[in-house]
Amino acid sequence: MTMQRWTWRSAAGLLAALTLGLAPWAAARAELRVVACEPEWAALTTELAGALAQVYSATTAQQDPHQVQARPSLIAAVRRADLLVCTGAELEAGWLPLLQRQAGNPAIQPGRPGLFEAAAQVELLGVPARLDRADGDVHAAGNPHIQTDPRRIARVAAALARRLAELDPPHAADYERRHADFAQRWQAAITRWERSAAPLKGLPIVVQHQGFPYLEQWLGLRQVAALEPKPGLEPSSAHLQAVLATLQREPARLILRAAYNDGRGSMWLAERTRLPVVALPYTVGGSEAARDLFGLFDDTLARLLKAVQP
């Protein structure tokens, strides 16, 4: 009996110590802990926060953000996060809700300022007219792959800077200053990219995955066909034949895929059509040159322009 009493008293005491003791310790840390769901948002947070934030990216450019698992390391990272910066729009529907529920961290739950969704800050393309899984793994909110349009990244940056300031008021002026600096450099880069991209206007392309609508809209590319018959479904040989037939009627100039896509489908098509395959970095870290957000678009445009040069 005394043994029992001791055990429960000490358990209660331990819990109380954890509850009351760890909370102020966590608040006293100097830097914000940020977990970004995708590398582009990790890079953007680093641009806006610099040394004020410690940034961890849950995925790399080599990983398909649809298919990540709620691994133990990610749960542990989210446990210690002050802010989650994710795409939203259901891109992370297969793993983010589990991380939120298993991490025991109230700060990053839905509706809290510690959860930032980039897709909620911009207008989305490809909002399905009907919601039916017969159309594949459709995203009800619209296409979530917004990071291929630098104009949208600019809007996300403004909102993210406000959110950082809200979470870390003592450094609000720093975030504002860093954002103003980033916005100015970014706008100058967009002007430069748009000027150099003039030859790409109206360029007919084939894509591997419906992952480029924002890049197409920005640069005026024209998508003639997609290798993935429906989002999340593997191309069948019948579908590949149909793509070939489409391309005979409406010739394209190149095949686009993301760094993380399996290259086999596009290679198959390239052999038959003699079209160049352009593997775009798609996000920060997707190629040697795409070391940050500026490098991402420098490299994206360089690869596209190289493929269309005679």
Added chain:
Amino acid sequence: MTPHSCFSCSLPLPRSLSAAAVLLAGLAAAPVARSADAAAPAPASTAPASAQRAAANAFNPAISLILSGGYTQLQRDPASWRLAGFQTGGEIGPGSRGFGLGESELGLSASIDPRFFGSMTVALSDDEGAAVEEAYAQTTALPAGLTLKFGRFLSALGYQNELHAHAWAFVDAPLAHQAFLGGQRREDGPQLRWLAPTELFAELGAELGRGETHPGAARKKNGAGAWTLFGHLGGDIGASQSWRAGLSLLSARPQGRESSVLDAAGNEVTHAFTGHSRTWVLDGVWKWAPDGNAHSRWVSLQGEWMRRSERGTLVADRTGLASVAPYRATQSGAYLQGVWQFMPGWRAGLRGDWLRVGTVDAGANAALLESARHDPSRTSLLLDWVPSEFSRVRLQVAQDRVRAGVNDRQVMLQYQMSLGAHGAHSY
């Protein structure tokens, strides 16, 4: 009988309240979500996509439905399938022959308010009608890495037990789960988890429960009938590999737990066990995918080892002789399985199952118990076709050596279709 360090299996309520009070205080002190303006939508010109489609039905829970069924070909009559020498319970065995509808599973889940998340899973089948598989609420606002779950839930001991059957790699449960946990163990009660604030994933958890499911039994007493302690460690090795390992202990106090077994003459009789049951579970998972990209190829290795010791009294042939004598048994079991996705949508798997009948001391009842010298084992091969995230068809061929001297070739073809909400995939 040596005393066990069972500090909660006969827990008096007032003492448990002090722990509960601390939890409640933590919950109440947790910061509440601010109203909608906290998640500040962007200026009007940027037309936030998600904020504007809020309709009345947006508050409805996420609904998912799993349809499953298939065809089973068993070389031997499943009525003769039994784990001789083990006191078993729950839904175990290879199922019935021919075409059949499996369990259809209906799931509802949603945030309840800024402090709680709720989820319910109902399994619908001809045998059981509608059975509540899980129905729990879980905190989302406790600080310091704490999560409290309460209601009915799948126990977190080991690895596979906490996964829904449709998320298992193989069609059926490992033999160790069938022998010691009745296939899959649910618990009614509270579960508290604590996740350490470290880079290495480290969690500790405890469950206190009614203890009605195997190895427990129906109860009419106050207090808890079972408790479980579990701890897990996990992490990554580079970008391509991840792992998790754990140790769990389940302690139950069954009273009159009935098992249908064969007596020495081969007649089916019912025994009833009353006493203390303790199960240790050691589990480990390792996963690999090139650069961590599981789209095309991946490998997963998973294994668990269980050891159960039971001490108490056994009423042999409860409805007939009703002979009472002391009973002690120490038995173990393990499985090891590997699954390889060799191209998008196609997986192959191999699983080995072993049980050790161990030492059974039934005292004066020894002559009334089936003498079991045979260690059951099984080898299963799997081919899994997953055309999309929402559909799956799998073929499993097993060589089942559960019965002494009998080989049973089992072929199972199963479909699983998932409708509705996009499920999240647990590790």
